[in-house]
Amino acid sequence: MLTAFFENYNYYVVIILMMTGLYVVFSSRNLIKKLSGLSVFQTSVFLLYITIGKVEGGQPPIVSENHASNDSSVMVAGGGEAAIGHAGQMSDVLYSNPLPHVLILTAIVVGVATLAIGLALTVRIRETYGTIEEDELAMLDYTYNLEGTDA
Amino acid sequence: MTYSAEMALALTLLIPLIAAPLILICRSQTNIREAVTLIAAILLLVNVANLVVTVAGGARPTLLLGTFAGEFDVSLTLEPLGAIFMAIASSLWLLNSLFAIGYMRGNNEKNQTRFYVFVAIAISAAMGIAAAGNLITLFIFYEALTLSTFPLVTHKGDAKAKRGGTIYALILMGTSLALFLPAIVGTHVIAGTTEFRVGGVFPEGTSLLATSVLLFLFAFGIGKAALMPVHPWLPNAMVAPTPVSALLHAVAVVKAGVFSILKIVIFTFGPAVTAATPMSTILSWVAAISIVVASLIALRQDNLKARLAYSTVSQLSYVTLGAMLAAPAALVGAGLQIVMHAWGKITLFMCAGAIYTVAHRTNISSFNGLGRSMPWVFGAFLVGSLSIIGIPPMGGSWPKYFLMVGAIDSGKAILLAALIMSSILNVIYLTPIAIRGFLKPPDNPEKDTEIRAIAKAHPWVIIPPVITAMGALILFFFAGPISDFLIPVLPLDSF
Amino acid sequence: MSLISFFPDWMLTHGAAFLVVVPLIAGAIAAILPKRQIAAALTVAVSFICMLTSLLLVLQIIDGQTINYALGGWDAPHGIAYVVDGLNAPILFLISAIGFLVSVYGMPTIIAEVEPKKRAPFYAAFLICLAGLLGMVVTGDAFNVFVFLEVSSISTYSLVAMGASRDRRALTAAYNYLIMGSIGATFFVIGLGFLYMETGTLNMADMAVILREMEGGSRVSEIAFGFIIVGLGLKLAMFPLHTWLPGAYAHSPSMVTVFLASTATKAALYLLLRFVFTIFDVSFNYVFDVEIYLLAGLGMVGMILGSLQAIFQTDIRRVLAYSSVAQVGYMLLGVGLGTAAGLTAGYLHLMNHAVIKGALFMALGAFWYRYGITRVTDFNGLSKSMPWTMGAFTLGGLSLIGVPFTAGFTSKFRLVEAAFLKGWWWAVAIIVVSSVLAIIYIGRLLLAAYFQSPPEVNGHVVAKNEAPLLMLIPMWFLVLLSIAIGINADIMVDLAEGAASVLLPISAGATP
Known part of the structure; x- marks a missing residue:
């Protein structure tokens, strides 16, 4: 049993990281925390690919x-x-196998780009609304959303 | 190009359609403008008369207008039922045009050119409905009729007219898109065609559930038939000028609705399939309830046009009832009802218009003694009422008779109760109007002598209803030829 | 085909790669261009070239051929292959043609909606997005799909966010889209990882062969399929995964909304078709179950709930956005039917909906451009103040409902027919109910536009103010196209049947 555990050790780590990341994305109301959750989630995929590359x-x-x-x-x-x-x-x-490594190199680039855009958006949101808490953002837009106005 | 039956069929659509721009061109010369309408109406009548003779000879002129989306034909085929509808619409267009000239001028209505243009277009659409060779074509002309009559309903342009027009468009367009169109699509999918064929198109073994659902969709999807509860557009359309109510809401539009239902029952389902479908029983009850309830509502209306509108709702359901009973006698009754009610009801509407033009009265309670100063109008009204009620020797008595026979034939004798009750209600809500005019003393005798003088100045609002009243009387003797004319479309051997 | 002879030879051989490379390079150039006008001209020119190129590709494959292009001379399966066949060529043309129309349409709106400093980068992002969408459709390599998916997505996030100068909610909408989009893409890439584990290849054609040899493969393939479906479901706004869509459509600049609505979900739907039918196969039990229960089921739920939500929106763009969710449901239902007729109908609806929604969103953009309105109540009297735009909106709306003589009727009718043939009565009923709901949400807007008077401002009725020609021409082009399809859909039906025959090669031509 212990052998089986250690043989699949990488996969357990991947799953734990994946679920942690996804949970953080969905549960936190802070925009930065969500992004870090997303990063963890994406990183777990890198590990998965590297694992299957052996x-x-x-x-x-x-x-x-x-x-x-x-x-x-x-x-x-x-x-x-x-x-x-x-x-x-x-x-x-x-x-x-070099192929997964190459793939994951691409995926890392993509992940960094996504994170950069996400952080940039967070900065803009902070400048515009003065907060990065989702609940407060929803409150600030409440009347907007109610009336569907543009003004 | 020689004058063939196909040519004539094309001309029925083209004559009013060509008249429309001509009317627009002649808008500054009002006399010429009216002459265009009248000449077009006469040409159309001659043309249709010719077609009726052709169809009576057994010919079925057919015309393919085009094909869209690869598999849908837009085509015209004239058969006896359609020819009858054409004949009514074209003959009454002529009489109604005379009336409209008197009414529009007598009341100094605005935008008269627009009025004549859209009436011409609406007539063209009605002709298309009469001659439609398949459901898709029927649907297209049905929508064209709704769209072309919308500006007529909102003619006055005030808030009330707009509100009425909104309800009108909303119910008619809504039901047709939501129910009628899916029903057509369903028919096409199940039967593989939307063509009208004697005896129906559904293959044997089509499930009763399918035909029931489709029949339901057709009955309520054709909102113009004003089956309750999709009737409210009709009373709301009464905001239109009276000639519009007379021609469209006694003849073209509403008859297009019940005509469509009758045509679909005979040519898409076939009477045998209709009778076998459980939904037809339910719908015949809905129609019977509509007949009685609408009559009861009519009883409570003081405004003459509103009363006539609810009376129309009630009378239209006779046709639907006849169609749903699907027995040969009932179908003949339904066909006759289309003819007789058109002549009777247009008389009543024209009389209402004449009373409004001459005496500026719209409420029945103010008609006391008016018959003495306007004897011709009230006389015509009385004749029209008797025809609607169905008292011999008026044309309107035949359809009631045939419907009753049909109800017994199809084993639904209990529906006789609805027919009898409705006739009694008709007596109660229609006869007092004429009686009040003739027998009650006038409220204000001096005013009435004035009205007598005014009436002389408006011959063209009085002559047409008198003619149509005479027509309603004469038609009593033509019930035989009309039903003989209809026989070829009824597959009598299916019973 | 004589039209082909007008194109140069090198384009015949390299068309597939050219289609992706040109907008990608042009995007990089546009980013550093000093003036908006030059960037706009570049965008129009590039998207026009793309349109011609994809037209050429369509012409080449129309007789059922397949173009295999080995990128960099590295043959498949080792190198990356671009594959153009009957399934993706029409989508390529759709994307690039909409891209061209939108870039013309966008010239006035960009000035109104995007800050001056950001206009050149806006065009750059647009071109890269175009390249990404074209790339993910044209490529025959599964991982390449992921790369282009992210290329298009990341540029879309920034495009949506550029609506911030018009409506600050664009920022949060872009952020939400980013989170949901990244999760979707990551799910997709996880699925690809498992698929690679199972098959040892990334080439789509290769995967298909290996999976069929393995008769569906082990649990690993099942898991892979599940991840891929969820990932793509997020991208194409399959019903419960659609939450990012209304915000992204409602707050981004008009040009972006039109482009997204007409192309982004369509490209993702194409991938779904590719994965469900070509790479996997409906003969595998798990694929069949997903197709019948999940895709068709969620499609129908989406048709009803999307339409219902559309009825209760106060913002017009949200009305149409939820309507898009419902329309995606129609396409999924066509996919779920799984028959040649169903796929043809679904594919036809995909193309028709792109045309219709494009026209509708263009009209909405014009309303905002002239009067700055986005609320349903602001529609009052628009038929008098903007008759031509409102006319386009009306015809587009009728097409969305599915009135005869419009594109919407053609595809909905085929869908109904396909459902009947399969014996799915309830599906027909749901199509009808959803169409009735469409009548309500479109009818509500038309009623206000035609039966209400224009509002009064300072005692004066709002003056007539028609949209500029640059906006009207692409709008009316799409509207007239949708009418033309409604009258004669032969070309579209041929293309859709060609696509269906790629998806179901065995039954091609056998079923109507």
Whole structure:
């Protein structure tokens, strides 16, 4: 049991972080806290991707002459094949698949951009309303929302 | 281009439609403007008479106007029922135009050109309804009629007219979009066509639930039939000038409604399917209740036009009742009711307009002794009332007779009670008006001699109702030919 | 197709990539342009080029062909492939054509609604958003979808927030959209992670093959599917996940509202179609259950509740926003039917709704532009003060209700027919009820506009003040287009049937 726990250790961390982040987003009424929750939530996904990037018995995804199936009309599981490795060439090496890392590099950039926009919006909201508490914001817009006015 | 039946069919729509811009062009020359209306009405009448003869000979002229969305045809097909509706609308347009000239000039109404233009367009739409070859076409002309009559209802332009017009448009457009249109779509999906065919289009084995739902949607979706509770548009439309009420709310619009229901029962469902649908029983009860309740409401109205409006609601439900009973006699009765009620009710409305033009009175309680100074008008009113009530030898007696036979034929004899009760109520709310005019002493005798003099100055509000009253009388003898004319559309062997 | 011969050869080969790269680069350039006019001209030019390019793509695929474009010469499945087929080419054209119309329409409104300093960045964000939307539709690589989804979303957040100078609530609306949008995108990327775990590939066509070989795969694929559906559901405003939409539509600048309403949810819906039918398959039990119960079910709930909420709004833009939620329900119902007829109807409604809602929101923008009004009560007498704009709004509204001779009728009718064919009576009833509710919320506005008098200000009745031509022309173009579709929908139906045949390759042509 303990082995099973340690084998899936990463996944437990991912799940805990994911749920914590999501809970923070939904439960807190402070705009900054929500954003930090969102960040935690997104970070958990990075961990997930990194975790699945470890493949036992893989080999570097280098396209060799005899293996290449560059004919795109023949749909083969090319990427998967490269990551898992050829049958009969299985090694015991714990191999890092670079693809998830690359993906997560992109996702991190996206996450940073989102966070930046979110923080920028928070700054503008603070300048305009003088508060970043959602309840107070709702109160300030109460009459607006009631009448649907623009003025 | 030779004058063929198809050409004639196209002309029924085109004549009023071409008249409309001509009227607009001649707006500064009022006499020429009125002449355009009258000439168009005469041409239309001749044209329709010709078509009626063609149709009586067994021909069914057909005309494809266009196709949209790949599968929906807009087409015209004239059959006897439609020809009858066309004949009523075109003949009464002519008489009503004479009346309208007298009324509009006599009351110095504003925007007379607009009035004539939209009446012409409305007549064109009514002709389209009469000749519609399928449900989609019917729906399009139905909406066109609503839109073209809206400016007529709000003619006065004051707050009351606007309010009446809003209710008018709201109920008619609302019910047609919310119920009528889905019913058409449903019919198309189930039957694969929206065409009108003798004997109906639904394939055998269509579930009763489906036909029930569709019948319900049609009955209330066609708001112009004024089945309770979608009737309030009709009393509200009475804010319009009387010629509008006379032509549209006794003839074109309301008859378009009940005509549509009758046509759908005969040609979309088929009488056999209608009779087999449980919903038809429920709807015949709704119609019977409408007949009685509307009569009761009419009884309480002092304003003549309001009383006539509720009387119309009641009388229209006779047609719906006949359609829902779906027995051959009942369907003939419904067809006859469309004709007879049109002639009777337009007489009453024209008389109301004449009384307003000459004596400026609208409330029944002020009619004491007025018949002595306006004998022709009140005489016509009496004849019209008797026809509506259904006393022989008036045209209106036939439909009542056929409806009663139909009710017995279809085993719903208990509905006779509603018909009889309504006739009694008709007597109570219609006859006192003429009686009051003739027999009660005038409230103010000096004033009445004045009215006698004024009446001489307005011949054109008095002559048309007298003609239509005579028509209501003469039609008594034409019930046979009319029902013979209708027989081909009734699949008698289905019973 | 002779039209193709008008285009240069390099465009024939590189059209798919060109479509994304051009607005992306132009966006970067627009950000540093000193003057609004230059940025506006650039935007119009770029979106026009995009429209032509996507038209070319549509012409190329119309006979059922598929364009596979290997980005950077790296062939699929190792490289990123752009795939254009009958399913996404019409959406590409829709997005870029709406983008072009909107950028013309936006020229006057931007001056009125966005602060001078922010106008060039506004255009930059708009172009990047356009690139993102086109990218997420054109790409055949699942992770690339996520990237473009975020590219379009992040630029949309800033576009919405730029409405702040008009209405400060734009800021909170943008913030809420950001939170919900990011959660949706993260759900999507989690789903992709699981899918990658299962299949070991990111190429959509590859995934499809592997998943079919595995007959749906293990629980991991099920989980992946669930995450992806929720993620996309958030983006396309599927009923209970729609809360971001009314705020974002109601407070952003007019141009953005029109663009979002016509394209953003449509692109997300396209992805849903792609994932449910192409990558996964309805023959998998879990996909089938989700399709029948979740998509169709929530679609119908959305149709009713969205329309009901629309009736009770006081802000016109919210009325139309909730109406959009309801209309998304129609499309989901079409998807949920799962038959060729249902998919054709849903797809047709997707395109028609983009045209109709675009026109309606353009009219609302014009009302604000002239009179600064957004309340339902402000509609009084608008038929007299802005007859042409109100005319466009009326025709658009009738189309939204589904009156014959309008686009709305064509697609709703097909949807009803498809539901009948499948024997879903209750669905037909719900379509009818929802249409009746549409009559109420549109009718209410039309009544006020036509039957009330214009308000008086200082004793004078408000003067007639028609919208500028630059706004009227795109608006009327869309309105007339919707009428044209209502009269003859052959082209649209062909495209929709082509899309349905991509989604259900086996039954293509077999069912009507």
